[in-house]
Amino acid sequence: MTNTERFSLSMRLFHWGMAALVFAMLTAGLLMVASLDGWQLTVLTAHKVFGVIAVLLVSARLINRLRQAIPALPDDLSHWQKMSARVSHWLLYGLLFAMPVSGYLMQYFAARPIDVFGWFRLPAALNVDIYTYALFRELHSVFAIALICLIALHIGAALHHHIIRKDKVLKSML
Amino acid sequence: MKKLIWALLLTPMVGLAADEPVNVTAQQFVDLQQGNAVYPGFRRAHAKGICVSGEFRSNGQLSDYSKAPVFQSGATPFTGRLSIAGNNPTAPDLKAPVRSLALSFSISSTEQWRLAMNTPPVMAVADPHTFYQQILAIQAGPAAIKQFFSEHPESKEFLAWAAQYKASGSFASETYNSINAFYLINHNGKRQAVRWAMQPTVTVATTDAQDVDALQNEIANRVVAGNVVFDWVFTLADAADDENNATKAWPDSRQKITAGQIVINNTTAQLEGGCHAINFDPLVLPTGIEATADPILRARSSAYAESYRRRATEQLTGALKEPEND
Numbered sequence: 001m002t003n004t005e006r007f008s009l010s011m012r013l014f015h016w017g018m019a020a021l022v023f024a025m026l027t028a029g030l031l032m033v034a035s036l037d038g039w040q041l042t043v044l045t046a047h048k049v050f051g052v053i054a055v056l057l058v059s060a061r062l063i064n065r066l067r068q069a070i071p072a073l074p075d076d077l078s079h080w081q082k083m084s085a086r087v088s089h090w091l092l093y094g095l096l097f098a099m100p101v102s103g104y105l106m107q108y109f110a111a112r113p114i115d116v117f118g119w120f121r122l123p124a125a126l127n128v129d130i131y132t133y134a135l136f137r138e139l140h141s142v143f144a145i146a147l148i149c150l151i152a153l154h155i156g157a158a159l160h161h162h163i164i165r166k167d168k169v170l171k172s173m174l
Numbered sequence: 175m176k177k178l179i180w181a182l183l184l185t186p187m188v189g190l191a192a193d194e195p196v197n198v199t200a201q202q203f204v205d206l207q208q209g210n211a212v213y214p215g216f217r218r219a220h221a222k223g224i225c226v227s228g229e230f231r232s233n234g235q236l237s238d239y240s241k242a243p244v245f246q247s248g249a250t251p252f253t254g255r256l257s258i259a260g261n262n263p264t265a266p267d268l269k270a271p272v273r274s275l276a277l278s279f280s281i282s283s284t285e286q287w288r289l290a291m292n293t294p295p296v297m298a299v300a301d302p303h304t305f306y307q308q309i310l311a312i313q314a315g316p317a318a319i320k321q322f323f324s325e326h327p328e329s330k331e332f333l334a335w336a337a338q339y340k341a342s343g344s345f346a347s348e349t350y351n352s353i354n355a356f357y358l359i360n361h362n363g364k365r366q367a368v369r370w371a372m373q374p375t376v377t378v379a380t381t382d383a384q385d386v387d388a389l390q391n392e393i394a395n396r397v398v399a400g401n402v403v404f405d406w407v408f409t410l411a412d413a414a415d416d417e418n419n420a421t422k423a424w425p426d427s428r429q430k431i432t433a434g435q436i437v438i439n440n441t442t443a444q445l446e447g448g449c450h451a452i453n454f455d456p457l458v459l460p461t462g463i464e465a466t467a468d469p470i471l472r473a474r475s476s477a478y479a480e481s482y483r484r485r486a487t488e489q490l491t492g493a494l495k496e497p498e499n500d
Contacts, residue, residue: 032476033200033476034199034200034201035199035476036198036199036200036203036302036303036473036476036477037302037469037472037473038467038469038472040473040475040476041457041465041472041475110453110482111280111286111452112286112455112458113283113284113286121284121461122284124283124286125283126280126282126283127280127448127451128451128452128453129451130450130451130490131486131490134483134487134489134490135490137483138490
């Protein structure tokens with residue numbers, strides 16, 4: 001690790017931009033699967049398009065992350081705390097990929113092409129595969145629940161660093 | 175995105191008006207449709223059906239109104255399904271009040287079209303939450319449904335249709351209506367609201383057959399003997415018509431265009447055929463056709479998605495069992 005105090009500007013922009021996107025996507029997802037109202041189609045259509053944007057963003061973000069140094073964790077953190085910080089961060093990256101990929105695959109196997117702003121359409125299977133659709137439909141939900149739990153842990157940890165430990169971990173992302 | 179944010183902000187305000195029906199979720203709606211007897215792996219509505227296949231023979235007449243390739247002259251194959259209303263995949267065919275025809279055009283990897291049509295030309299109610307109340311009333315019995323209709327004057331056209339409708343002795347001799355309106359989009363981007371109907375080319379008298387599978391057996395035998403053909407007739411709205419209200423038919427004087435013929439040349443039991451896996455969601459649309467804001471049309475998509483998720487997951491986990499006929 002290095003002596004960097006703060007995450008780079010590009011990393012902070014990716015972090016907060018994607019935080020807003022993920023929050024909007026999870027909220028939209030949870031509301032739209034329950035709604036019978038007219039806005040459901042609008043939100044569903046936007047949800048799919050922003051899923052395409054999300055996979056592009058997280059790819060760019062991962063490349064950016066791997067090419068730059070990040071602030072070291074505080075020295076006085078216990079071994080298991082450092083380990084859980086690292087594991088949870090890589091799990092977050094994993095889920096940020098798994099969400100749009102499982103979302104696309106459930107559409108793909110249900111033979112539902114995805115319309116992107118009317119510019120082009122992402123391809124889907126010609127014939128429905130109901131088993132594989134069901135698998136990815138359920139995975140999409142499981143990943144969403146896992147992501148919500150992990151984000152709660154992530155926010156909890158950030159607040160713990162800031163309020164209780166009073167270290168620079170949260171500030172390094174501001 | 176702006177629409178999305180507004181939708182999210184406004185959601186809690188919906189349903190506060192005093193005479194509005196209680197808002198229900200897709201899950202509540204499908205729970206009501208499936209009732210207490212769940213048939214794992216089957217559709218929660220229109221559970222009993224038979225797969226059909228064939229082709230749409232387009233005459234090219236609609237190609238000035240929609241850029242969808244299916245309307246160029248020529249033939250497009252389809253997988254379809256003939257079904258009856260209800261949650262029971264073994265119900266007696268002739269007892270069901272509604273019959274349906276669903277079609278799926280798998281045109282290319284980026285173009286799919288699903289259509290789900292019923293025998294009534296209009297809905298009794300204009301939104302899904304009132305529709306939920308209507309189903310509750312139907313389940314509660316004749317007194318409740320009488321009371322419901324007396325409180326819902328918008329059901330007048332539906333009741334007039336039901337009063338004169340006589341179920342025929344065949345799936346082949348029914349008219350199947352889009353009920354909801356859609357927009358056709360042509361090459362110049364011009365939008366035209368339409369409804370459509372698959373009109374039969376044969377007449378078959380009412381039957382008093384006792385066979386629970388009377389309609390399925392009849393159509394299977396009929397298709398072996400020869401193609402079953404429907405005329406695909408579009409009705410074009412004019413400025414006076416409301417394309418977002420499924421309770422009101424448009425006047426007979428509106429321009430009608432026959433786009434071609436739907437030709438059924440094969441039937442297969444639903445679990446053996448290609449139709450069982452398909453969610454006939456009427457909002458899976460190709461380029462050249464778009465959804466209207468009709469609340470019933472929008473709600474169909476989300477209710478179908480919930481029903482489809484349930485039965486697909488049941489099928490994945492091996493819960494689907496072919497029920498015995500009682």
